[in-house]
Amino acid sequence: MAGRGDGTGGSGRPSGEDPDGQFDWIYGTPRGGSDPEPTRRIPVQRRPGDAPPPPPAAHPAPRRLPPAEQYGGTPPPPGRRPAPASPAPGGPRPPRRGRWSRPRTYVRLVLLALVLWLVYTVAVPFVAWNRVDKVDFEPSAERPAEQPGTTYLLVGSDSRAGLSPEERKRLHTGDAASELTDTILLLHTGDGPTTLVSIPRDSPLDIPGFGVSKVNSAYAKGGTPLLVQTLEKATGLRVDQYVEIGFGGLVGVVDAVGGIEICPQQRIKDKDSGLNVKKGCQEVDGATALAYSRARKYSPISDLARVQQQREVIAAVGDKVLSPWSVLNPLRWWGLNSSVPDFFRFGDSTGPVDAGRWALAMTKVEKSCTVPLARADTTWDAERSKRLFGRIAEDRTDEITADLCTATGLAD
Structure with missing residues (x-):
C-alpha cells in the first residue's frame, strides 16, 4: 500500500526526520518495532522540587443489598421495620417474649x-344501707316552718337490742328493757360554722301531753316523734334529719376503725359504766369508748361532764371514719359499713347520701357546746338559749358568741 501523501510515510511522523527514534515517545514505535504497547502511558519524570503526587482516591465499598433486594424483591417503605424472616422448616425457633414481660x-x-x-x-x-332500719320521726303536731341549712337530731339510745346477756355484762349496760336517750345532740350545717349542741338528758322540759319531765323520758313515753316534738317546741328549730345509735353501735364502729383516742383530764374509775382509765391521751377500744361516753358519777357536775365526753368520742370517731386508711383498707371499710345496720337507725326520709353528709359534718364541727344553762341541775337559761337557737334557726352560726356556746352550758 502506498504511503500517506502527507509526508509522514503513514506513521504520523515526518519522514526522514527522526532516524534515531528520538521522537518515539510522541509517535510511538514504528511498525515492526519491539514495543508491544505503543499506546501505554509514559511515566512522568519528576523534577527536583516538584510536590509529591496526591494519593489515589479511596473508593467506598459497594453497599450490600438486603436479601429481599438481592433477588429482585421490593424494599420496605422508609421508617418501617421489615418483618422478621420465618424460620426454616425444622429449624430452631427464636425465643418468644412472655406475656408477663x-x-x-x-x-x-x-x-x-x-x-x-x-x-x-x-x-x-x-x-x-339496704339493711338499715328506718324511723318515722316527724311528729303529726304543728311544727316550725322550714329553715335555712340542715339540722340533724342525733340520739344515743341506751337500747340493748341486739346485745346478748354476755355482751350486756361485759359492757355494763344493765337492764335489757331500758329505752332512754342518754345522748341528745343537735347538729346544724349551713353557710356558717357547723355547730353541735348537747342537750343534757336530765333537762326539765315540757313534754306535750305529759307535763314537765326529764327530756330523755320523752322517747320512752312516745317514741321518736314525741322526742322530736319536745325539742322543736323547746328550741324553735325544725329537725330535718334523724340519726339514732344504740350501745352496740358505738362499740362496733370504734372497733371497726381500730380504736380512737380519748384525753381525760383526770383518772376516772366509774363503777356503773365500768370505766377505768388513766389521765391523759390514750388509745381505747369500743367497750372503753362506750364506758367513757356514759360515765358521770365520778364528777360533781355529773351529766355536764358526760356530754363533754360524748362530744369528744363523736369527734374522735368521725376523724377515724373519714381517714384515708378507713377507706383504702377493704377489711376496715367492710367492717365499718357492716356495723351500721345492726345498731344505727335513720329517719325515713334519709338516704345514703344524706347519711354521708351527716357523717362528714360530724368531722367538721367548728363550734361545740352545751345548751345554755342557768344552774348545774341542767335547768336551761331561757334568755341565752333563745338567742343561741334563734341564730341557728336563721343560719347565722357565725354570730354565736362565746357566752352562748360554752363547754358546760354555764356562763363563764
Missing part, C-alpha cells in the same frame, strides 16, 4: 385493680 400487662392489671377497688368502695355502703 410486657410493661402494658402490668399497666392493665393496675387499672383493673383500681376499677375493682372503686366499685367495691361505692357498692359496700349501698349494700349495707
Whole structure:
C-alpha cells in the first residue's frame, strides 16, 4: 500500500526526520518495532522540587443489598421495620417474649385493680344501707316552718337490742328493757360554722301531753316523734334529719376503725359504766369508748361532764371514719359499713347520701357546746338559749358568741 501523501510515510511522523527514534515517545514505535504497547502511558519524570503526587482516591465499598433486594424483591417503605424472616422448616425457633414481660400487662392489671377497688368502695355502703332500719320521726303536731341549712337530731339510745346477756355484762349496760336517750345532740350545717349542741338528758322540759319531765323520758313515753316534738317546741328549730345509735353501735364502729383516742383530764374509775382509765391521751377500744361516753358519777357536775365526753368520742370517731386508711383498707371499710345496720337507725326520709353528709359534718364541727344553762341541775337559761337557737334557726352560726356556746352550758 502506498504511503500517506502527507509526508509522514503513514506513521504520523515526518519522514526522514527522526532516524534515531528520538521522537518515539510522541509517535510511538514504528511498525515492526519491539514495543508491544505503543499506546501505554509514559511515566512522568519528576523534577527536583516538584510536590509529591496526591494519593489515589479511596473508593467506598459497594453497599450490600438486603436479601429481599438481592433477588429482585421490593424494599420496605422508609421508617418501617421489615418483618422478621420465618424460620426454616425444622429449624430452631427464636425465643418468644412472655406475656408477663410486657410493661402494658402490668399497666392493665393496675387499672383493673383500681376499677375493682372503686366499685367495691361505692357498692359496700349501698349494700349495707339496704339493711338499715328506718324511723318515722316527724311528729303529726304543728311544727316550725322550714329553715335555712340542715339540722340533724342525733340520739344515743341506751337500747340493748341486739346485745346478748354476755355482751350486756361485759359492757355494763344493765337492764335489757331500758329505752332512754342518754345522748341528745343537735347538729346544724349551713353557710356558717357547723355547730353541735348537747342537750343534757336530765333537762326539765315540757313534754306535750305529759307535763314537765326529764327530756330523755320523752322517747320512752312516745317514741321518736314525741322526742322530736319536745325539742322543736323547746328550741324553735325544725329537725330535718334523724340519726339514732344504740350501745352496740358505738362499740362496733370504734372497733371497726381500730380504736380512737380519748384525753381525760383526770383518772376516772366509774363503777356503773365500768370505766377505768388513766389521765391523759390514750388509745381505747369500743367497750372503753362506750364506758367513757356514759360515765358521770365520778364528777360533781355529773351529766355536764358526760356530754363533754360524748362530744369528744363523736369527734374522735368521725376523724377515724373519714381517714384515708378507713377507706383504702377493704377489711376496715367492710367492717365499718357492716356495723351500721345492726345498731344505727335513720329517719325515713334519709338516704345514703344524706347519711354521708351527716357523717362528714360530724368531722367538721367548728363550734361545740352545751345548751345554755342557768344552774348545774341542767335547768336551761331561757334568755341565752333563745338567742343561741334563734341564730341557728336563721343560719347565722357565725354570730354565736362565746357566752352562748360554752363547754358546760354555764356562763363563764
